[in-house]
Amino acid sequence: MKNTVFLGTLTVAGLCAAAASAATLDDVKARGNLNCGVTTGLTGFAAPDANGVWEGFDVDVCRAVAAAIFGDKNAVQFVPTTGETRFTALSSGEIDLLARNTTWTMSRDTDLSFDFIGVNYYDGQGFMVPKNLGVTSAKDLDGATVCIQTGTTTELNLADYFRANNISYEPVPIQTNAEAQQQYLAGACDVYTTDASGLAATRATFEAPADHVLLPEIISKEPLGPLVRHGDNEWGDLTMWVLNALIAAEELGITSANIADMSAAPTNNPEVNRILGTEGELGAMIGLENDWAKNAIMAGGNYGEIFERNIGENTPIGLARGLNAQWTEGGLLYAPPFR
């Protein structure tokens, strides 16, 4: 840990600012793969499977970007980052894209010099407690010992929430989700708090998930999204539109099942044609081949497919679409037009 921060600092100092202003896309192409920052392991969002292959909701964003650039969803080097190391990793150029349950905030966007390319999960901070504690509301948590991941918005929200409600707590700072899970299950803390999606994902891996409840309070807005370094707008545009393509594909009914047919010849929906590259020159506008979005969607399906496969209601994590439904379905997902 110590080393990472320090090396990061050195690298920021030495090489990277150069990398930040230079064209990231050229670097990625020259390297032959995308370096993508993910979590150290959060089932459903980013975790290696039994064969060591990374999979998850955030991982699929990385894969889609790699597929858009190289036509190969496996041209990704995954770099596990903690809440504390992720920003240094990005600003130092160790990674090209950070897709790690990261909340879009003003200071991260401006002061830390990053650019969020969109939101792939609208979330909020929640609390998980063992059922037998008999706690039904976060307001009952006066005096509780709370596990939190350091370097997160979670720890700031928590301080604000308890202060506003005039109750006290004892924070136990923790670096990774795995560590938090172990401490929580060992009873070293009464409560685990983080993004509600993260809580659901964590609980899904417990031996007895039913013994733990999520409290009804959601105490913050956590728009989670991928981000890149500020300053390379071409790279920011490229990644942003890959994400938008995944979202638009769901809205327009492009799925991994029908994409081969749809992209074989122009359909009678011009926007679908523009996305899939059978019409127009959208790919050239972001420095890619015209089949960029087709490859991105083929990597893991459209946004809805990615959601359902990794964290949806039929997975152990069992998250409902909620705010993350398309705008046409009452959710907040709304990709700008492709033209």
Added chain:
Amino acid sequence: MSSISDSPRGSGFHLSQLIYDTRYRSMTIQVVTFLLVVLAIWQLGSNLLANLANLGQEPDFGFLDSRAGYDIGSGFGTSIIGYTSASTHIDAAFVGILNTLLVAFLGIVLATIIGVIAGVLRLSKNWLVSRLMAVYVEAFRNVPLLLWIVLIYAVMTESTPQPRAFRVDEAGIADAYMVFDAIAITNRGVYLPGPIWGPNSGILIAVFIASVIGALVYRRYAKKLLFDTGRLLPMVWPAIVIAFLPVILLFFVLGRPVGLDYPVLGGFNFSGGMQISNPLVALWLALSLYTGAFITEIVRAGILSVSKGQSEASEALGMRANRTMSLIILPQAMRVIIPPLTSQYLNLTKNSSLAIAVGYPDVRATLGGITLNQTGRALECMLLLGLFYLALSLIISFVMNVFNNSMKLQER
């Protein structure tokens, strides 16, 4: 052309002398090297500043005065500073500094005690004892400190009950009970009765300090008497009596001004009394045992450096083994022990920055962890952190040097 050492006749100074004249050459090399080093540092520094500026992050310490916004676990630093999430980042840094100082101080004391005892026992003639000490030294010296910290912490949290296990159910039975109804050992920490300072307790403290000084003066006098006249006064029990009897008497005379506040289980945790948190204990033990292993070897080397004739002479005079050790061998061994001991103290202090592994809020975890991360001011935080550890190390070295000088062989 050959080099010349005498100044050339009459004529003044030639530039070539800087290279060929041995009187100037070494100076020239030093100046050039110095300039190159300065240039390299300047180059690195300006590069860094330029690159940071490119990123839009000129060094700026203004963030230290802004609201920190995060909470730090209760404990030594937090209570002294009175820290809350509404305090500033600089306050958070001070909380961390105090916590670092606390664990470094406790660690140095315990590591020294362990090291001296184990070092003496390592040379014991008892095979079992000396082997056991060897095992201790090898086990701690050869396994990374971080593993020991995490291991000790894990053992402490996994093997002790949660606070809620102390709750008594309707049948009057609990899963865990307090020791003497006063001490609760939980997986979050140890809760002990804490003092309640009533009126007049100031007098009590003053008297106690005075009696401790008195006890030390007595020991000094007894030692001087022994060296001057050979008369041996008892050392241990009078010192204890002098140190404690007056306070105990006064305590009752003043009508028990200091009460005890017992920890009670309320809500999620125990409250009241004193809490010693598990992260602190785990870090403290791990640092002490680890550094103690190195000190053991230093003490052993120190003892072995004292020539055998010394202990033989002392035995010939009829001194008992433990007196030989404490009066003859150790004082002489000290001269060999102190310099490497200093560097062990420095190691321990710097190693305390591993605290974050168990969530102990030291300065590396507050200033160099959460503050750094929330503000993104990596360079500034690391710089301040470096300065702090540098200053602390220099202070420790200074104190140890003073101590070393007082222990030096006094030539008469």
